[in-house]
Amino acid sequence: MTADKPTDFDDVLKNFNVFGRYHLVFLFFTFFAFAANSVFCNNYVFAAQEIGYRCSDETFGKDACYSIGNDNRTIRCTEWVYDNPNSFVAEFQLACQEWKRTLVGTVHSFGYMVGLLVVGPMSDRLGRKLTLVITGVLGGLLGLARSFTTWYWLYIVLEFLEAAVGDNCSPMFILTIEVVSTKKRALFYVLCGFGYTFGGIMLPTAAWIFPYWRTFLRVIYTPALFFFLYLYAIDESPRWLLTKGKKEKAITIIEKAAAKNKIEIDRAVLEKLQYEEEKSIRFLELLKMTFSSKTLTTRCLICIIWWTTSTFVNFGLTINSVSLQGNMYLNYMLMSLVDIPGNIIIIYILNNFKRKMPLITSFIVGAVLCFSQPFIPSYLPWLSISFYMAGKLMSSFYFSITYMFTSELFPTYTRNSMHALCSSIGRIGSMVAPQTPLLMHYWPGLPPLVFGGVSLVAGLVTFLVPDTADNSLPNTVKQAEALGNSITLKEHIEEKGKVNLAFSKEDTGINLVVNRESNLSRL
Incomplete structure (x- = not known):
């Protein structure tokens, strides 16, 4: 790579192997962030699992909520015997209120839905790394708080809040795809995605070993408090830093990554990084x-x-x-x-x-x-x-x-x-x-x-x-609109064998310049 022309950031990333030391360390921490997301999103399947019950009055059938009395009046059971008296359903007395049990999962998804509208812009404004640390630690605290509540509706509120402001998957994902080149993006993300599978195995394992739902929640949420270590363990996205006009910080991270991977990138090349700076x-x-x-x-x-x-x-x-x-x-x-x-x-x-x-x-x-x-x-x-x-x-x-x-x-x-x-x-x-x-x-x-x-x-x-x-x-918007079109056009013209193609970046996006027998025309 030479320093005689403007440098595209993706060209810099092509120098890095996803199996190099720098990206392997990054993969390790991303793996556990995705595993935590997998555990937190579905823990209600076991924390609020379905439990059998029957009325303490033996004239009622199993799971029956009502019975017909001698005077043909409908009698509702008021006292229940649960198959597992230490279960979520039993402690919150949810017999014949199945909707309250399934509501836990729905509320979690609704909270996650609302939270993404907050976490996404937060990540674009504060940075990917800081946002994932804040949300990761908050998720752990709110999850632990749920394990101590004795009031059902407080549990529901905490479930909503934990999903809304306590999930770091979105900023972690964006950070993951922004630190690798275009060609290696799919491979790196899928490798990191094995964290979801790991979380999917650890969740039922924890529920099996710690069947009491309060202990189960404490076991799975306590490790989330260590997400604050990500402040020191991983770097911010250089791509995000460049859009914020922080080129020197981005260059420092790139040089650090290059040193860990034992590759050399000319400083002059990095100084010529061409990137559209985001306006305020x-x-x-x-x-x-x-x-x-x-x-x-x-x-x-x-x-x-x-x-x-x-x-x-x-x-x-x-x-x-x-x-x-x-x-x-x-x-x-x-x-x-x-x-x-x-x-x-x-x-x-x-x-x-x-x-x-x-x-x-x-x-x-x-x-x-x-x-x-x-x-x-x-x-x-x-x-x-x-x-x-x-x-x-x-x-x-x-x-x-x-x-x-x-x-x-x-x-x-x-x-x-x-x-x-x-x-x-x-x-x-x-x-x-x-x-x-x-x-x-x-x-x-x-x-x-x-x-x-x-x-x-x-x-x-x-x-x-x-x-x-x-x-x-x-x-830019222009570049996004051109996706799938510029490559097709390039291939079509090159098939004619009579033109030279060059791409130039301007504020409005990518313009295709065609040189045909020394006559320039812009398409």
């Missing part, structure tokens, strides 16, 4: 600039469909897994372990088949598997479970691709905000997912049919977006 604009103005583009507005709506489908189906299948035959802890682990081969496969797919077609395929195949589920003969449980696991695998595929694809479709100055906005609204899916077990009272095959329907719709709308696999992350 309020969050609403930034969103207005983004939504002024019809192209980006359409993409936002499509991303919301992706997110709603991904959260609804993925969380729905996970929650319903504890109702399958067998040990619920092992069933949950099995659902998480499916992600291991899934992540390995997704690395290969994203590196060889880009983004768009894998996303469409996983949505549609997932829909077919869900549609098939209710019609599998009951005397073939192994086949039913196989289809169920395959459907979960497809949902993991499109959830992972959605995470990355969304972040690549928007410009840097609103990337985290737009990612958070789409993810936030899409959490409507995870809000509804905890209620899907109630559909089984009408027909056991209804939940998978609903999962299949929304997956099919999401797959079809994906045809409306461009592929981003070969593009650098866009910095």
